[in-house]
Amino acid sequence: MTVDTHDNDDQAALLVHAYVDGELDPASAIAIEQRIASEPALAAERARVEALRRALREGLPQEPAPAALREKVRRTVGVTRQRAQPTWMALAASLALAIFASSTGTWYAMQPGAGGSVPDAVIAGHLRALMAPQPADVASSDRHTVKPWFSGRIPLAPRVVDLVQDGFPLVGGRVDVVNRTPVPSLVYSRRQHLISLTAVPNASTGIKTSQTVQGYNMIAWTAEGMTYWAVSDLNLEELEMFARLFRAAPF
Amino acid sequence: MSGDDNTARFERIVQPHLGDAYALARWITGDRADAEDVVQEACLRAFRAIGGYAGGNTRAWMLTIVRNTAYTWLARNRSAVVMAVDDLVSIESANAGQAATSGRYDANPEAELIAKADAARLEAAIKALPPQFRDTLVLRDIQGLDYREIAAVTEVPVGTVMSRLARARQRLIEAIAADDR
Numbered sequence: 042m043t044v045d046t047h048d049n050d051d052q053a054a055l056l057v058h059a060y061v062d063g064e065l066d067p068a069s070a071i072a073i074e075q076r077i078a079s080e081p082a083l084a085a086e087r088a089r090v091e092a093l094r095r096a097l098r099e100g101l102p103q104e105p106a107p108a109a110l111r112e113k114v115r116r117t118v119g120v121t122r123q124r125a126q127p128t129w130m131a132l133a134a135s136l137a138l139a140i141f142a143s144s145t146g147t148w149y150a151m152q153p154g155a156g157g158s159v160p161d162a163v164i165a166g167h168l169r170a171l172m173a174p175q176p177a178d179v180a181s182s183d184r185h186t187v188k189p190w191f192s193g194r195i196p197l198a199p200r201v202v203d204l205v206q207d208g209f210p211l212v213g214g215r216v217d218v219v220n221r222t223p224v225p226s227l228v229y230s231r232r233q234h235l236i237s238l239t240a241v242p243n244a245s246t247g248i249k250t251s252q253t254v255q256g257y258n259m260i261a262w263t264a265e266g267m268t269y270w271a272v273s274d275l276n277l278e279e280l281e282m283f284a285r286l287f288r289a290a291p292f
Numbered sequence: 293m294s295g296d297d298n299t300a301r302f303e304r305i306v307q308p309h310l311g312d313a314y315a316l317a318r319w320i321t322g323d324r325a326d327a328e329d330v331v332q333e334a335c336l337r338a339f340r341a342i343g344g345y346a347g348g349n350t351r352a353w354m355l356t357i358v359r360n361t362a363y364t365w366l367a368r369n370r371s372a373v374v375m376a377v378d379d380l381v382s383i384e385s386a387n388a389g390q391a392a393t394s395g396r397y398d399a400n401p402e403a404e405l406i407a408k409a410d411a412a413r414l415e416a417a418i419k420a421l422p423p424q425f426r427d428t429l430v431l432r433d434i435q436g437l438d439y440r441e442i443a444a445v446t447e448v449p450v451g452t453v454m455s456r457l458a459r460a461r462q463r464l465i466e467a468i469a470a471d472d473r
Contacts (some may be wrong), residue, residue, distance in 0.1 A: 257346075
């Protein structure tokens with residue numbers, strides 16, 4: 042967002058909020074940074090906004106949707122289908138459909154698009170995990186449990202780091218398939234959001250470092266001969282923080 | 293069979309956002325059972341619309357449906373809760389006027405005080421916000437949407453998102469400060 046930074050005090054306060062949210066373009070961000078540095082009132086506003094955001098993020102308990110809701114929703118949607126064709130044939134069809142939807146349907150829906158690109162496959166793995174009863178095949182917050190679990194299943198175990206101190210507890214790990222190759226995915230959480238971190242060996246070229254696909258944020262980086270893909274519905278700012286922490290963490 | 297396609301699309305586009313949908317519905321209705329009703333109705337609307345869904349940001353699309361469904365639902369079942377649109381407009385302009393004339397806000401607590409605010413207090417303060425401020429704050433600071441996504445969900449320009457968010461936060465800060473006195 043480009044905004045005139047030389048407006049009244051009220052406008053300046055708005056800009057401080059947008060600055061804290063990472064919503065200003067670089068020129069506007071630098072302009073407001075300079076004003077924050079020279080105007081104590083704006084610096085105080087920035088400190089208050091950051092404190093409030095932290096309090097909301099860390100102090101407010103997150104309540105997940107009731108487990109039964111997902112099934113209720115499926116039934117609601119399914120029931121509508123039955124009403125539309127109330128013959129025994131339609132009932133049989135909808136039963137078959139329910140079986141299809143509960144078994145192969147999800148998998149089918151998750152097939153990567155025509156491109157079959159790595160990001161598509163990574164997102165598909167993440168979505169599949171969100172819908173599964175468990176987002177990880179090995180569920181553990183202990184990296185000394187998760188890392189050995191991979192060793193028996195794939196050639197290259199990923200590095201697993203502990204970020205619980207930074208508010209990204211480890212949830213577990215699973216094996217995804219990218220380009221017909223089994224690859225490790227770690228699952229971390231942030232409040233009610235899950236982050237999948239998939240490590241694909243022998244990185245392909247032309248990687249966009251961050252992008253949004255279907256409303257999911259993705260960040261990619263290359264290290265130790267792997268390309269790491271972090272994908273989540275978490276906001277980009279916190280996902281970038283996660284990527285920074287993961288890269289900086291010791292083995 | 294297009295029904296199969298739609299069911300698969302529903303699983304892919306709507307189901308991953310059920311947690312966010314429920315959270316938003318709970319903030320708007322203020323009640324868990326009501327939130328479940330709203331989410332179910334929103335999912336039904338989403339399912340009917342999914343054949344024509346043109347792609348793009350699935351979460352913003354779903355949350356837009358949830359928010360609209362929640363307000364329709366409230367108007368139908370809890371008519372006293374919903375304010376008339378005129379009221380909303382006047383709150384907004386009154387606030388803008390007040391902020392512009394005073395320039396500074398009366399309550400300026402230290403950041404440490406805000407950071408210490410407990411969950412019950414925060415939740416009560418958020419619930420006390422006018423709906424359009426509350427929705428913007430929840431979408432940004434609890435659900436983590438960016439300004440453009442919030443503009444899409446609440447169907448207002450980005451500039452309005454920016455001012456609503458700042459006012460919502462300043463109101464929370466004032467509420468926390470008032471508590472401490």
